[in-house]
Amino acid sequence: MGITFNFGEFAAxxxxxxxxxxxxxxxxxxxxxxxxxxxxxxxxKGCKEAFPxxxxxxxIAEQNMFGMAAGLALEGNTPFITTMATFASMRACxxxxxxxxxxxxxxxxxxxxxxxxxxxxxxxxxxxxxxxLRSMANMTIIVPxxxxxxxxILRATEDIPGPVxxxxxRGKGEPVVYHxxxxxxxxxxxxxxxxxxxxxxxxxxxxxxxxxxxxxLLGKEGIFVRVLDMHTIKPIDEDAIxxxxxxxxxxxxxEDHYTIGGLGSAIAEVIADNNLNCKFKRMGxxxxxxxxxxxxxxxxxxxxxxxxxxxxxxGML
Amino acid sequence: xMNQQEIMGLKEMAYQMRMNLMTLCGTFEGSVHIGxxxxxTDIMIALYHYGLHVDPKDIKxxxxxxxxxxxxxxxxxMYIAMALRGFFDFDEILNTYxxxxxxxxxxxxxxxxxxxxxxxGSLGHGLPIGCGMAYAAKVNEQEHRTVVxxxxxxxxxxxxxxxxxxxxxxxxxxxxxxxxxxxLQLDDFTENQMSMEPYADKWSAFGWNVINVEDGNDMxxxxxxxxxxxxxxxDVPTAVICNTVKGKGISFMxxxxxxxxxxxxxxxxxxxxAELTNVWxxxxxx
Numbered sequence: 001m002g003i004t005f006n007f008g009e010f011a012a013x014x015x016x017x018x019x020x021x022x023x024x025x026x027x028x029x030x031x032x033x034x035x036x037x038x039x040x041x042x043x044x045k046g047c048k049e050a051f052p053x054x055x056x057x058x059x060i061a062e063q064n065m066f067g068m069a070a071g072l073a074l075e076g077n078t079p080f081i082t083t084m085a086t087f088a089s090m091r092a093c094x095x096x097x098x099x100x101x102x103x104x105x106x107x108x109x110x111x112x113x114x115x116x117x118x119x120x121x122x123x124x125x126x127x128x129x130x131x132x133l134r135s136m137a138n139m140t141i142i143v144p145x146x147x148x149x150x151x152x153i154l155r156a157t158e159d160i161p162g163p164v165x166x167x168x169x170r171g172k173g174e175p176v177v178y179h180x181x182x183x184x185x186x187x188x189x190x191x192x193x194x195x196x197x198x199x200x201x202x203x204x205x206x207x208x209x210x211x212x213x214x215x216x217l218l219g220k221e222g223i224f225v226r227v228l229d230m231h232t233i234k235p236i237d238e239d240a241i242x243x244x245x246x247x248x249x250x251x252x253x254x255e256d257h258y259t260i261g262g263l264g265s266a267i268a269e270v271i272a273d274n275n276l277n278c279k280f281k282r283m284g285x286x287x288x289x290x291x292x293x294x295x296x297x298x299x300x301x302x303x304x305x306x307x308x309x310x311x312x313x314x315g316m317l
Numbered sequence: 318x319m320n321q322q323e324i325m326g327l328k329e330m331a332y333q334m335r336m337n338l339m340t341l342c343g344t345f346e347g348s349v350h351i352g353x354x355x356x357x358t359d360i361m362i363a364l365y366h367y368g369l370h371v372d373p374k375d376i377k378x379x380x381x382x383x384x385x386x387x388x389x390x391x392x393x394x395m396y397i398a399m400a401l402r403g404f405f406d407f408d409e410i411l412n413t414y415x416x417x418x419x420x421x422x423x424x425x426x427x428x429x430x431x432x433x434x435x436x437x438g439s440l441g442h443g444l445p446i447g448c449g450m451a452y453a454a455k456v457n458e459q460e461h462r463t464v465v466x467x468x469x470x471x472x473x474x475x476x477x478x479x480x481x482x483x484x485x486x487x488x489x490x491x492x493x494x495x496x497x498x499x500x501l502q503l504d505d506f507t508e509n510q511m512s513m514e515p516y517a518d519k520w521s522a523f524g525w526n527v528i529n530v531e532d533g534n535d536m537x538x539x540x541x542x543x544x545x546x547x548x549x550x551x552d553v554p555t556a557v558i559c560n561t562v563k564g565k566g567i568s569f570m571x572x573x574x575x576x577x578x579x580x581x582x583x584x585x586x587x588x589x590x591a592e593l594t595n596v597w598x599x600x601x602x603x
Contacts, residue, residue: 053456058479059482063441063475064448065445066445067476068483070449071448071452071453072450075450095442102426103427103436
């Protein structure tokens with residue numbers, strides 16, 4: 001049955017992130033933590049307490065935050081920016097691209113409230129961020145499928161010389177997928193969360209848990225679905241995609257992001273570039289600005305909740 | 318402090334920089350941002366030959382002052398000022414500017430030219446980056462200064478004012494902004510386009526120490542302004558507003574919105590250089 005346990009448990013990636021940053025910052029004097037009046041939201045108060053000089057709260061001013069991060073990195077430091085995904089990807093988009101990516105600076109952007117998880121409506125729904133950032137040269141994009149992995153990810157990215165975007169879901173109440181310490185996390189290497197040869201769901205972020213649930217339901221019908229946790233969107237694990245296409249012949253992508261520009265688009269590119277012959281569909285947010293409600297409610301409403309996923313996959317068999 | 322003879326030396330350097338700029342502008346077939354290059358010439362010379370603690374032989378010297386050209390379209394001016402200080406070779410700039418694989422492009426790129434502190438060119442980016450650098454220097458108890466050259470039109474970008482708030486809040490007394498207040502931007506005079514006055518009051522209201530240089534093309538006044546800068550251990554950032562003339566030194570370019578950027582004919586290049594030389598000869602003779 002593969003390597004996974006889905007406990008039906010939840011954890012808060014923000015807290016894990018804040019605790020890990022505190023620990024890293026205490027150990028490494030080159031680490032700075034920045035936020036734009038979202039210290040509480042991003043759970044980084046511990047960093048302020050532990051190393052107040054290297055904790056910078058710029059007020060509500062994201063452009064300056066990204067510019068300052070570039071300046072800090074040019075001086076040999078590793079700044080971690082913590083904010084919401086909408087602001088990280090759009091409010092300071094040009095600073096991210098021109099100040100940070102252009103110079104390939106060691107800046108980490110930790111963005112929460114991604115996709116439809118914010119409950120704040122479309123001002124706060126980051127539905128475009130992967131699409132926007134994926135086209136930026138030098139950028140690494142990671143969307144963890146399990147909040148507990150964030151600690152491993154932060155450590156695994158320490159040696160990456162350029163910018164890293166870490167896309168968290170709401171930052172709290174995120175489904176746990178893996179048994180602790182079970183996953184050997186490597187940037188750029190998809191995790192085969194569930195084995196299967198009849199079809200493949202490639203998912204990222206909170207959708208990994210939903211993909212596992214869908215696979216389990218179909219498993220009861222004797223349909224064995226592979227689930228790939230494509231936590232690294234860029235650089236994407238081409239080998240895992242090619243293997244899935246060849247071995248299962250069916251690929252369904254699942255993400256809490258517009259179907260344009262995100263994980264599904266990235267995988268479609270790999271399929272097209274490699275002349276792979278497989279059935280292929282993308283599931284995610286359609287071209288709308290969703291209204292209010294929490295993530296799971298909206299996923300169902302827009303047809304990419306658990307039921308929609310199972311039905312869609314069944315239709316592809 | 319500088320004596321008269323030393324100031325004359327700077328003036329000669331500024332004359333040389335303008336001659337080099339005109340040579341480049343008359344040689345390169347594409348566009349050079351000549352108007353703003355000429356307005357900031359004296360500031361750049363005052364900085365690179367007096368104000369900044371830098372060493373062309375050791376570009377990564379930890380104690381060096383950091384200089385950021387936020388008005389990145391003034392790249393040619395920066396390259397030439399730095400070349401005159403020994404960082405680069407002017408002939409290489411002249412022969413390769415703007416060409417494929419050149420280190421010297423229209424906007425400075427740190428990837429190709431490590432001698433500059435940061436890439437720049439998109440306006441309103443330099444001051445936030447400077448804040449980050451100055452902040453790091455404070456945390457590390459370093460004594461160098463971070464100097465950012467901002468265009469007056471550029472200061473219409475809101476990101477500057479985010480950074481201005483932050484520099485005050487974080488007590489970045491080691492941060493200095495020089496403003497090339499030439500009162501012209503690409504389309505029009507700044508006061509027609511988007512009025513900046515009362516300009517000094519804006520910086521003061523943001524909590525900055527303001528030094529007004531009545532004539533930002535006068536070397537004596539620029540040197541005096543540099544002498545007035547507070548020590549880097551101070552708590553208040555400083556804005557030095559330099560009232561300059563766009564196209565300074567070339568009669569057909571001065572205060573003329575048509576000369577934001579462009580190239581000049583051989584004839585105009587020679588005419589301009591003759592003007593510069595006449596003025597310099599009078600200065601030297603008088």
